[in-house]
Amino acid sequence: MSWDDVDNKLKKGVDAGFVSCSESYEKAYIKKTIQEAFGKKFSSDAIDRAIESCCDSVKGNRPRDKFLACMKEKLGS
Structure with missing residues (x-):
């Protein structure tokens, strides 16, 4: 799998366009x-x-x- 596969899997949920850190x-x-x-x-x-770092640095509706993109940067891949 790749980051594209991660993205595709996350698109399937409710509010799939956003991440809720709460x-x-x-x-x-x-x-x-x-x-x-x-x-x-990893x-x-x-x-x-x-x-946690991306929850702190990506503001608003995330x-x-x-x-x-933040996760890829933080994990160095």
């Missing part, structure tokens, strides 16, 4: 999707730190595409 289930879903896509390439802690 919803723990949504952050857990993003983490699970990244883990499925990349296996052990540690659980690294993914958690990237999610468009999914901007959030995923």
